[in-house]
Amino acid sequence: MDMLNSHCGVSRDSRGVVRLAICNAGALNILGSAAILDLQTALQTLASDDTVRAVVLAGASEKSMIGGADIKEMATLDQASAEAFITRLAGLCEAVRRFPAPVIARMPGWCLGGGLEVAVACDIRVAGHDARFGMPEVRVGIPSVIHAALLPRLVGWGRTRWLLMTAETIDAPTALAWGLVDAVAAEGELDFAVEKVVASLLACGPEALRAQKALLRQWEDLPLKDSIEVSIGAFGRSFLTDEPRRLMQQFIDRKR
DSSP states (O other), X not given: OEEEETXXXXXEOXXXXXXXXXXXXXXTTEEOHHHHHHHHHHHHHHHTOTTOOEEEEEESSTTBSOXXXXXXXXXXXXXXXXXXXXXXXXXHHHHHHTOSSOEEEEEOBEEETHHHHHHHHXXXXXXXXXXXXXXXXXXXXXXXXXXXXXXXXXXXXXXXXXXXXXXXXXXXXXXXXXXXXXXXXXXXXXXXXXXXXXXXXXXXXXXXXXXXXXXXXXXXXXXXXXXXXXXXXXXXXXXXXXXXXXXXXXXXXXXX
């Protein structure tokens, strides 16, 4: 694994799949300002590479992908510095959400607060059998903010209220039943479960998949009528590449 910066290790295989590991952030991969900025910089660097097919976001340890934001740093903040801190974290979440290729969250162990906000900004979440999730901010005197706003779209308003207002944690089977994660791996099989998702993504046209992710982002913000209209142009633009002809012909040939 190569180090892109002080907090980000990167490995890449021949398929264009990148593993981005959060490093030097403690056993639980806690996000302080330095780690937040380094991770955002790494994602922005990778985003400029059109040959990246997928990113697996992981922690350097098996205790967590991201345990949460750095409470020791936050305890020193005032209003202005608090807004600057949370703006940095929002920028990281947006770098994940707007990354052109799919981003898979590899989630062993704990995922709390700011860590869960980064995770919900990912496209697909794969949890370890022992994973635990929660939004404990109200217990330390702050509300859950920024990309916690994505939670109602994933789990509904009632479950979002429960997570944000009780600060209780849930286990991996509950997270799967709620739709907070997309898969739960058996014990010792987290990487195998992530690889199954990677294989499914690689079976798709890379340009089509990037177009699909971009549309999904737009659909989050647009009324239904506008969502339908913008998708027509995306469909047409896909024929500017050779993917439809090539992949449709492969499909036709398999049916013969």
